[in-house]
Every structure is written in C-alpha cells, then in structure tokens.
Amino acid sequence: MPAPAKMTRAEISEVTFDQNGKAQDVDKGxxxxxxxxxxxxxxxxxxxxxGGNQPGRSAIQHVTPGTTNLSLDLWFDVTGELPEDESSDINDVRKITSKLTYFMKQKSEGSGEEQSWIPPGLRFLWGTFIFEGVMDSLDETLEYFSEEGRPLRAKVSISLSKQEIDPKFGEAARAEQGDLATPGTQKKEAAKQGDSMQSIAGKMGKPDRWKELAALNKIENPRQITIGTLLDRL
Structure with missing residues (x-):
C-alpha cells in the first residue's frame, strides 16, 4: 500500500541578493x-x-518598476506538535517566534555618508509559491499562557515586500529554485515489476542515494516494493 502523501509545509529562509537582484542561499543562514x-x-x-495632469505640472510618471507586498498570518503553539527542526522540550513559544524577528533586525552596510541599514533578505517558499524580498513589519500576539505565565501560543502577522512586480506561480516557480523542490510537489515514480530501491534510484540518476530514497518514501524493505507504488523523487 502506498505511503500517505506528506503535507508540504511552508518555510522561510535567509538569502542575499546579488547585483542583478537574484537571490542566493546563505550558508548556515x-x-x-x-x-x-x-x-x-x-x-x-x-x-x-x-507629477499629474494639473495645470503647470507634467504628466504622471512612474518612477519605480513597482512593488509587490505579501501579507500572511502564522500560528505557533508549543502545546502541540512542534516543527521538525525544533526541540521537543520548548516551553515558551517566543523561542520559536524569535527566529522570525531576526528578519526585522537591520544590518549596517558602508560607512559615513554612504552608511545604510538593510534587513536580511528572505525567501518564503510553499509548494509552487515563492516570494523573495525583505520583511517590512511583524506583529506578534501572545494568546495562551501557562500557570507560570509563559506564553505558549502566538499569532504572528508578517508583511514582506520586493521591488518588482513579477508573480511566480505553477511549476515555473519551483523550476527556478532547482534542488529546492519539496517531496510531494514533484512528479512521482511508479514502481514496476522487479523494481528495487536501487534500480529506481538509478532511473533517477542517483543510484548511490537509494537508502535516502527509501527513507523518504518510508519503504521498510528496499528489495520488495508493491507494483504501482508512487514514490517521491529525490
């Protein structure tokens, strides 16, 4: 029986922008x-x-290539199942939400008259939706507390922006990110008669990663795979 599909969770990661405005991943960001x-x-x-059409004034002129803003609300609750990358003994929700406030902390660049303060770049990625820019605002509401007064649940409203109007949607958004694809959003590989995890990994061009492929798809016996089982690709 095929393993149940794994839900794709949204993620936010740190990036930098090169001179052409292209986002680059930050090592250990x-x-x-x-x-x-x-x-x-x-x-x-x-x-x-x-400008404008008033007497004595020039016609309206657009002075920037446009701006795109993204707003969303996120919930965090340490009384429930925590994100995969968080410790299970967290008893204060701010230990999680503080990672988001990092993107509001501006960094100094240059010096003297050329000194400027710039927030870290970020990428919001969810399935085929990608938004790369900076965080403009963050509102955190603490809504549930322990008997000791520790906040256990938080609603975080964030607003992001980028200096362009370039919506990305569909598989084109993922294609630009290469290896950023998340299991469950790509084309699946169907197991055929006589297939093993080694042979399937070989078809994907990654024969040495068959153990990783088996773990990804929760296959306990890599030599015996039910015909027709749909497997997430690496």
Missing amino acids: VKIKVQFNPETLRLRYSNQSS
Missing part, C-alpha cells in the same frame, strides 16, 4: 519551517508615481 500553513496569502501590487 536562518531557516524556519512553519508549524501550521497559513490559511491565506494576501498579495498587493503597487506603482510609485509623480
């Missing part, structure tokens, strides 16, 4: 896998303009 996926994603596109 901050990475957060959400505990509960957001119910909605709110996108807003806007242009900045100057």
Whole structure:
C-alpha cells in the first residue's frame, strides 16, 4: 500500500541578493519551517508615481518598476506538535517566534555618508509559491499562557515586500529554485515489476542515494516494493 502523501509545509529562509537582484542561499543562514500553513496569502501590487495632469505640472510618471507586498498570518503553539527542526522540550513559544524577528533586525552596510541599514533578505517558499524580498513589519500576539505565565501560543502577522512586480506561480516557480523542490510537489515514480530501491534510484540518476530514497518514501524493505507504488523523487 502506498505511503500517505506528506503535507508540504511552508518555510522561510535567509538569502542575499546579488547585483542583478537574484537571490542566493546563505550558508548556515536562518531557516524556519512553519508549524501550521497559513490559511491565506494576501498579495498587493503597487506603482510609485509623480507629477499629474494639473495645470503647470507634467504628466504622471512612474518612477519605480513597482512593488509587490505579501501579507500572511502564522500560528505557533508549543502545546502541540512542534516543527521538525525544533526541540521537543520548548516551553515558551517566543523561542520559536524569535527566529522570525531576526528578519526585522537591520544590518549596517558602508560607512559615513554612504552608511545604510538593510534587513536580511528572505525567501518564503510553499509548494509552487515563492516570494523573495525583505520583511517590512511583524506583529506578534501572545494568546495562551501557562500557570507560570509563559506564553505558549502566538499569532504572528508578517508583511514582506520586493521591488518588482513579477508573480511566480505553477511549476515555473519551483523550476527556478532547482534542488529546492519539496517531496510531494514533484512528479512521482511508479514502481514496476522487479523494481528495487536501487534500480529506481538509478532511473533517477542517483543510484548511490537509494537508502535516502527509501527513507523518504518510508519503504521498510528496499528489495520488495508493491507494483504501482508512487514514490517521491529525490
């Protein structure tokens, strides 16, 4: 019997932007896998303009390539099942949400008159939805407390922005990220008669990673796979 599909959880990770505005992963950067996926994603596109049609003024001119804003709400609750990358003995929800506030801490670049303060770049990734930019605001509401007064549940509302209007959707969003694909969102491999995990991994061009493939798909016996079983690709 095929293993049940694994739910894809949204994640936020730290990135930097090169001179062309392309996002690059940060080695050992901050990475957060959400505990509960957001119910909605709110996108807003806007242009900045100057001038007008009033007498004596020039016609309206757009002075930037546009801005895209993303707003969403995230919930964290240490009384329930914690994110995979968190310790099971956390008793204060702020130990998790503090990772999000990291993206509000601006870093100094340059010096003197050229000094500027810039927040860390980030990537919000959920299935085929990708948003790369910076965090503009974060509102945290603590809603449930232990008898000792420790906050156990929090709602975090965040607003992100990027200086372009370039919506990414469908599989094209994932294609740009290469190896960032999450199991459960890619095309699956169907097991055929006589297949083993070694042979299937070989078909994927990764014969030396058959043990990882078996663990990913929760296959206990890599030599005996039910014909027709759909397997997530590495």
